[in-house]
Amino acid sequence: MEQAELKVRVKELIVRQLKLEVAPDSIKDGAPLFGESAEGLGLDSIDALELVLGVEKEFGIKVQDEEVGVKAFASVDALCEFIRSKAA
Amino acid sequence: MALEPLPHVYPFRFVDRVVEVTGPASGRVRAAVTAGQRCPAYALPGTLCEMLAQAVLLIEGGDADLGRSGFLAGISDFQVDRLPDPGDLLTIDVRLAGRLGAAVKFEGEITDDTGRKVASGALTVRKGTAPPPSPP
Numbered sequence: 176m177e178q179a180e181l182k183v184r185v186k187e188l189i190v191r192q193l194k195l196e197v198a199p200d201s202i203k204d205g206a207p208l209f210g211e212s213a214e215g216l217g218l219d220s221i222d223a224l225e226l227v228l229g230v231e232k233e234f235g236i237k238v239q240d241e242e243v244g245v246k247a248f249a250s251v252d253a254l255c256e257f258i259r260s261k262a263a
Numbered sequence: 264m265a266l267e268p269l270p271h272v273y274p275f276r277f278v279d280r281v282v283e284v285t286g287p288a289s290g291r292v293r294a295a296v297t298a299g300q301r302c303p304a305y306a307l308p309g310t311l312c313e314m315l316a317q318a319v320l321l322i323e324g325g326d327a328d329l330g331r332s333g334f335l336a337g338i339s340d341f342q343v344d345r346l347p348d349p350g351d352l353l354t355i356d357v358r359l360a361g362r363l364g365a366a367v368k369f370e371g372e373i374t375d376d377t378g379r380k381v382a383s384g385a386l387t388v389r390k391g392t393a394p395p396p397s398p399p
């Protein structure tokens with residue numbers, strides 16, 4: 176899968192899974208998904224669980240623990256890299 | 264399987280016994296609806312959410328501390344097909360959907376003794392103390 180296509184799928188997954196009222200393409204590739212940030216999404220631990228479940232369902236990837244989850248889910252770029260590394 | 268302990272008591276206890284455990288926070292629980300329970304609590308869909316939560320707690324062993332050390336963090340895709348009637352013998356099937364750190368999500372379905380669906384949905388709970396409410 177092309178990197179650009181993967182980013183689109185990941186952003187659509189984030190919006191769909193978390194029922195966000197934003198356009199998928201408005202999510203910046205490198206912006207932090209969690210915590211307080213002007214350009215981030217400000218997600219919390221409950222959102223993290225929803226994202227993990229979404230990634231498992233959409234890409235068939237198991238996320239093992241919170242440490243991996245937080246690192247892999249730091250941004251859209253990080254999540255795409257995580258998915259690509261697991262799919263390789 | 265024998266009646267399991269649960270910190271909840273009448274009139275806020277909505278499940279009776281575990282009949283099958285299939286994994287962590289997963290299994291089948293039975294609940295009988297009596298005429299005394301029917302109104303007004305069973306007229307509230309929220310009671311059916313509580314029934315799912317109590318089913319998980321019952322499967323987990325009814326540990327009172329466990330029940331008091333977490334809080335409801337979310338309800339999703341919850342659908343009520345009909346409210347239970349007195350005399351219904353309900354079956355509550357719950358399944359652990361996922362766990363990440365202190366957050367746990369489980370899915371459940373409640374059916375009556377004819378197999379007809381009563382309600383279904385997912386609950387997310389988080390261990391720890393609930394955060395203070397946000398200012399308006």
